[in-house]
Amino acid sequence: METQKGQRLIQPADRMNGLPTQFFAKLVAKANAQTAKGRDVINLGQGNPDQPTPPHIVAKLQEAAANPLYHKYPPFSGYPFLKEAVAKRYKEDYNVDIDPSSEVAILFGGKTGLVEISQCLLNPGDVCLVPDPGYPDYWSGVALAGAEMSFMPLTETNRYLPDYDAISPEIAMRAKLMFMNYPNNPTGAVADAQFYAKTVNYAMKHSIAVASDFAYGAIGFDGNKPVSFLQTPGAKEVGVEFYTLSKTYNMAGWRVGFAIGNAQIVKLINLIQDHYYCSLFGGIQEAAALALTGPQQCVADLKAVYESRREALFGALDKIGWKASRPGGSFFCWLPVPPGYTSETFADILLQEADVVVAPGVGFGMHGEGFVRLGLLTGEARLQEAVQRIGKLNLF
Incomplete structure (x- = not known):
């Protein structure tokens, strides 16, 4: 009786029922079930960096944690020294001028900002342009805002870039926000300056705000450095870029990210965060500032590790006849499934067998x-072993 009464009393808000299913929670559950059986599972399905945070960044946090200043509430929008560090990094890496006082919002990880921007800019009935395939948490923010999604297909024939000419005039008129992500998750594709120029022109023409997810901005291969959306003339007039320390400095658990660019959008993100948070622990902010302004050899070394792993993986794939294109950036590989399988049935076969x-x-x-996505997030020998196991199934 009490249980039934409790069920009647606790009724979730409609927005909770409208949230998309967390796809990766199901993936993790399947993997954990195999591990619980004592199986030696090689998990290439998630995007969790496997390397530790560089020691000099860890040491700075250890030192800063003892500072009594940081034991108090931090400024609501974060310490100015961290925003100045972001501006310095963007100037050095991309020759982009950023006003730290008005064009940087500090985030609890990049994911937080990617969800918040929809809540800042979208009303029920508005349309958000979303890449397909794309990072599923874009969908979460749109759902929380009560808005609608219109998917932009990313195909191999178009280098996994959206075709703006294929978007109907009706959708373009209703659209208020667009997400894009290069280097791309999940495809590993990269974008060039010409594409970003088209994006800015399209956004200006249709009054659409742009959210550039630059989470993998430090990871480009074959001697190519990924281009920042903010390097494009007019970019700051139409949008912001989301950057995170998770991938660049192996700081995924530290939860430090930034929204950079359009001052009006930055102000809105700071406003919504005033109602959610009281910024990051000051010691983490100081360590993050060191990561951005200190020696960057660790970033170059990490990129080299991923490129070496990419070559090891694709060398093994060639031996079993699994043909695919190498990614131009990120730490993900996008591989076609063999005939007769869906992406889920193929993934299940690989896990079970x-x-x-x-x-x-x-x-x-x-x-x-x-397609299936593989992450370059374990050592070369382990990547090669995973491919050898797959090869024994004689699916290719």
């Missing part, structure tokens, strides 16, 4: 069907 976890492409959108 080879103890290898990959992410089914359909989890990133309907245009992800036919």
Whole structure:
């Protein structure tokens, strides 16, 4: 009786029922079930960096944690020294001038900002342009805002870039926000300056705000440095870029990210965060500032590790006949499934029969069907072993 009464009393808000399913929670559950059986599972399905944070950054946090100043509430929008560090990094890396006082918002990780921007800019009935395949948490923010999504197909024939000419005039008129992400998760594709110029022109023409997810901005291969959206003339007039320390400095658990660019959007993000948070622990902010302004050899070394792993993986893939294009950036590889399988049935086969976890492409959108995503987030020998296990299934 009490249970039934409790169920009647606690009724979730409609917005909770409208949230998309957390696809990766299901993926993790499947992997954990195999591990619980004592199986030696090689998990290539998640995007969790496997290397430790560089020692000089850790040492700075250890030192800063003892500072009594940081034991008090920090400024609501963060310490100015961290915003200045962000501006310095963007100037040095991309020759982009950033006003730290008005064009930087400090985030509890990049994901937080990617959800918040929809809540800042979208009303019920508004349309958000979303890449397909794309990072599923874009969908979460749109759902919380009560807005609608219109998916932009990313296809191999178009280098996994959206085709703005294919967007209907009706959708373009209703759209208020657009997400894009290069280097891309899940495809590993990269974008060039010409694409960003088209994006700015399209956004200006249709009064659409742009959210550039630059989480993998430090990871480019074959001697190519990924381009920042903010390097494009007019970019700051139409949007912001989201940057995170998670991938660049192996600081995923530290939860430090930034929204950079359009001052009006930055102000809105700071406003909504005033109602959610009281900024990051000051010691973490000081360590993050050192990461951005200190020696950057650790970033170059990390990129070299991922590139070496990429070559080891694709060398092994060639031996079993699994043909795919090498990613131009990020630490993800986008591989086609063999004939006769969906992305989910193929991923299930690999888990059950080879103890290898990959992410089914359909989890990133309907245009992800036919592919799986692998992460370069374990050592070369382990990557090669995973491919050898898959090869024994004779699927290629």
